[in-house]
Amino acid sequence: MSMELELVPVTKDDAEKILMFIRLGKDYFKDLDFEERERFMQSILSRLGEPDRWLFLLKYQNEYVGLAHVKIDKSERPGWGFILEFYIVPSKRRMGLGRKFFSLIEDLLRSKGVKDIWLLATEAIPFWCSLGFRLTGEIDKETGQMILTKSLRSADNSSLES
Numbered sequence: 807m808s809m810e811l812e813l814v815p816v817t818k819d820d821a822e823k824i825l826m827f828i829r830l831g832k833d834y835f836k837d838l839d840f841e842e843r844e845r846f847m848q849s850i851l852s853r854l855g856e857p858d859r860w861l862f863l864l865k866y867q868n869e870y871v872g873l874a875h876v877k878i879d880k881s882e883r884p885g886w887g888f889i890l891e892f893y894i895v896p897s898k899r900r901m902g903l904g905r906k907f908f909s910l911i912e913d914l915l916r917s918k919g920v921k922d923i924w925l926l927a928t929e930a931i932p933f934w935c936s937l938g939f940r941l942t943g944e945i946d947k948e949t950g951q952m953i954l955t956k957s958l959r960s961a962d963n964s965s966l967e968s
């Protein structure tokens with residue numbers, strides 16, 4: 807399975823991957839109206855190439871099956887990893903791909919010295935909790951979503967212990 811799974815960064819001059827992000831984004835952002843969705847996707851794409859910010863596609867068996875937008879936070883929780891967008895296509899859910907996708911992202915963030923990760927969620931809370939995130943009890947004022955966090959330190963400790 808690991809050979810079939812690839813974390814693919816979307817870069818500024820790679821039209822094929824940008825188109826794939828837009829295609830997957832149409833479903834991910836389907837709750838937004840057309841204009842809002844276009845504006846939002848453009849705002850993400852316009853920031854490509856900024857340091858400590860990544861747009862990833864997940865490739866599985868030669869097919870693009872997911873997207874993620876990740877950064878190292880500079881404002882609310884400086885130095886923390888922040889997952890802004892995360893998505894697996896509906897036809898490939900509950901196969902463990904989301905878990906593996908996150909694990910690849912976690913490895914990248916850990917390699918950058920990140921010690922904690924945070925994100926906002928509603929429907930996906932059971933997914934994030936199954937990956938070791940905890941509800942902080944805080945609610946994001948702007949979106950009304952729940953704030954979840956995960957420490958990478960305890961994972962370091964447990965891997966040392968085992």
Ligand SMILES: CC(C)(COP(=O)(O)OP(=O)(O)OC[C@H]1O[C@@H](n2cnc3c(N)ncnc32)[C@H](O)[C@@H]1OP(=O)(O)O)[C@@H](O)C(=O)NCCC(=O)NCCS
Nearest residue numbers: 892893894899900901902903904905926927930932933936
């Ligand atoms: C959330 C999402 C990324 C999960 O991806 P996935 O590939 O289906 O997740 P996995 O198969 O790796 O699931 C891992 C574990 O998470 C939990 N989980 C995943 N989806 C779940 C669901 N819908 N309900 C309850 N638990 C769920 C389960 O414990 C699962 O393990 P199991 O299948 O052995 O029971 C996917 O459903 C999705 O893209 N949803 C729409 C976009 C979204 O909500 N993104 C998150 C933004 S914060």
